[in-house]
Amino acid sequence: MNPSYNNIHPKFKFNRFHYNCLDLKELAYSLVKEGKDYEKSIGNFLMDWLDDSDSLIVHTSGSTGVPKAIALKKEHMVNSALATGAFFKMGPGTKALQCLSADHIAGKMMLVRAMVLGWEIDLVEPSSNPLQFTSKNYDFVAMVPMQVQASIPYLNQIGTLIIGGAPISPELKLDLNKVDTRIFETYGMTETITHIAVKELAKGPEDHNFKTLPDVVLSRDDRDCLVIEAPKVSDAVIVTNDVINLISPTEFQWLGRYDNVINSGGVKLIPEQLESKLSILIKSRFFVAGIPDAYLGQKLILVVEGNEDENQLSQDIKSLNTISKYEIPKEIFSVPQFVETASGKVNRADTLRLLNME
Incomplete structure (x- = not known):
């Protein structure tokens, strides 16, 4: 058939x-x-x-x-x-x-x-x-x-x-x-x-x-974001906002979202990479983000769902040997419940708005 x-x-x-x-x-x-x-x-x-x-x-x-x-x-x-x-x-x-x-x-x-x-x-x-x-x-x-x-x-x-x-x-x-x-x-x-x-x-x-x-061929643009040519499933070339390490035209390592990248004092931080390191400490849902800062341009913060002892969590993060000093959040915020999209994913932007951060 x-x-x-x-x-x-x-x-x-x-x-x-x-x-x-x-x-x-x-x-x-x-x-x-x-x-x-x-x-x-x-x-x-x-x-x-x-x-x-x-x-x-x-x-x-x-x-x-x-x-x-x-x-x-x-x-x-x-x-x-x-x-x-x-x-x-x-x-x-x-x-x-x-x-x-x-x-x-x-x-x-x-x-x-x-x-x-x-x-x-x-x-x-x-x-x-x-x-x-x-x-x-x-x-x-x-x-x-x-x-x-x-x-x-x-x-x-x-x-x-x-x-x-x-x-x-x-x-x-x-x-x-x-x-x-x-x-x-x-x-x-x-x-x-x-x-x-x-x-x-x-x-x-x-x-x-x-x-x-x-029948899928990969490349990357000048932002180091993934570009997809897949003519059997899309007539157009798809330019993504996913930052990648391109291994070959058919293989890549995903690093994070370009629109999530935080530029803090000239240091570029990829939230998804940092979140992976922090996940050994934090069992509830959380994410890191950058908020406007007069000195750094963007200040790294951590947002956690539920009730957390923010001072203790800050000390625990500083004790991790897997993160650099630039990856230590400047502030930690707790939110009772994250805002979600219709499909159940965390809506970071709307959750930040609960804190009047965006």
Whole structure:
């Protein structure tokens, strides 16, 4: 069968049942009319996928800026599914779990992969612990880090797990070293139709480099930010705000976001790198940021969710031998609860506004 958004693979199953195009349209209508909210999201996406248009509208997460609507070609979404299937060797009959919301691109693409590649996909309500009510084994599952953390006791039910949507903390990586599942951290965005590069979480020394999927070529601009040429999933060259160390045209190390870089007295600090070092001390959610300062230009601060003993935390940070004097926050602030985007990511800018810092 020629893979196409006009065709449903004959091996495709949804919740144990085969569906062709006509059956799937009826299912979609039923989910929209009678389903729970997460099922309505599935139904709405399926109706969009099965209509006569060659593209559909999706929304970015808003974690790095204002959420926006963008049009994606269905042909490109099919190509993304094929690349994932080829890279992970997941062909017809692959058993997959849909535990991400179909409101966002990652959830939509799990369905596309199933329809295009002939997977047998089961739907569960998106939650922080999607495996707790099933004993079934799955070949392929996609989760966000929060779900992975809660699912560690059940991860032996998964053959291959991909993690995206947010960085994986060092503590979670250590926990995952004890799991037999093949686990991959992914790099991508809505504009690249989810991942265009992956990094396997090894059981031994960590490999910091992401490697691309087929037909993706990388470069960097004069800001040291990643530039992506992936003609099978995007007509345009994508210039990102991700600061990287480029290893080769198909391999890179992610360092952080250019728009988060702090210039404090002429010293450039990458928050994501510093946050990784601080994570051994701070168990609640936190981030570092730069705020205007008359002397330094930007002053490094630490913002922690919940109630923290700020004086004690400051002393603990100063005792770390992994950070330089420039990486010690000048001030520490506690916030009862961080502001989040619609997809559950921390909205740093809006959280800073709670402190009247931006």
